[in-house]
Amino acid sequence: xxxxxxxxxxxxxxxxxxxxxxxxxxxxxxxxxxxxxxxxxxxxxxxxxxxxxxxxxxxxxxxxxxxxxxxxxxxxxxxxxxxxxxxxxxxxxxxxxxxxxxxxxxxxxxxxxxxxxxxxxxxxxxxxxxxxxxxxxxxxxxxxxxxxxxxxxxxxxxxxxxxxxxxxxxxxxxxxxxxxxxxxxxxxxxxxxxxxxxxx
Ligand SMILES: CC(C)(COP(=O)(O)OP(=O)(O)OC[C@H]1O[C@@H](n2cnc3c(N)ncnc32)[C@H](O)[C@@H]1OP(=O)(O)O)[C@@H](O)C(=O)NCCC(=O)NCCS
Numbered sequence: 300x301x302x303x304x305x306x307x308x309x310x311x312x313x314x315x316x317x318x319x320x321x322x323x324x325x326x327x328x329x330x331x332x333x334x335x336x337x338x339x340x341x342x343x344x345x346x347x348x349x350x351x352x353x354x355x356x357x358x359x360x361x362x363x364x365x366x367x368x369x370x371x372x373x374x375x376x377x378x379x380x381x382x383x384x385x386x387x388x389x390x391x392x393x394x395x396x397x398x399x400x401x402x403x404x405x406x407x408x409x410x411x412x413x414x415x416x417x418x419x420x421x422x423x424x425x426x427x428x429x430x431x432x433x434x435x436x437x438x439x440x441x442x443x444x445x446x447x448x449x450x451x452x453x454x455x456x457x458x459x460x461x462x463x464x465x466x467x468x469x470x471x472x473x474x475x476x477x478x479x480x481x482x483x484x485x486x487x488x489x490x491x492x493x494x495x496x497x498x499x
Contacts, residue, residue: 314347337363338363351370359377360379365386366384368389373388376402378493382409401432403434406435406438434450443461450466456471456473457474461475462476463477
């Protein structure tokens, strides 16, 4: 009884700290990427991501060890699975309206998938990421890199270890470095990715 009260108390304290940290973007990212992403309880983790400003739909899960930047710029729909060690980068929220990273419903992002990095021609090397959209029913498999500013169309599949440097057309499968069209995907998809009990 005492132990569970202590656990609840620590989580509430962490949630309060996260809400206060929302005005300090770097400290907030630090808390999310050193503490929150190591919590082995999906419900608690998701509550803390929401407290940090991330919009997450019903029955979606962000697995452990995911790296998050600018959570208030990230929107994730219903029934999504974001795999281990994926990077979610919402920093492009600073460019115009809407989220910096928008992920639709029923999207599966495989482990280790990351966004594009620096802009080589920016004067300070840093650059600002552009908005990225991943539409409903997309499957991005393991170890992919999705450069900034792109749309992965509804129902598309990005096969393993691909580098996506152009928009991906709906219901197509792409693959390779850089990713090229491989084949069409069936359009009569009928699945939901609600797996929270099975995936930590
Ligand atoms: C997406 C995937 C499931 C497609 O499998 P599939 O429908 O059976 O496709 P095929 O194996 O028939 O491949 C079709 C073509 O695409 C090519 N291809 C497949 N994956 C590729 C890749 N990652 N990069 C480049 N080409 C690829 C194949 O060589 C084949 O080309 P060919 O017709 O010239 O021989 C599979 O490619 C894949 O990436 N699996 C990884 C799954 C994964 O990461 N799971 C864990 C995360 S949830």
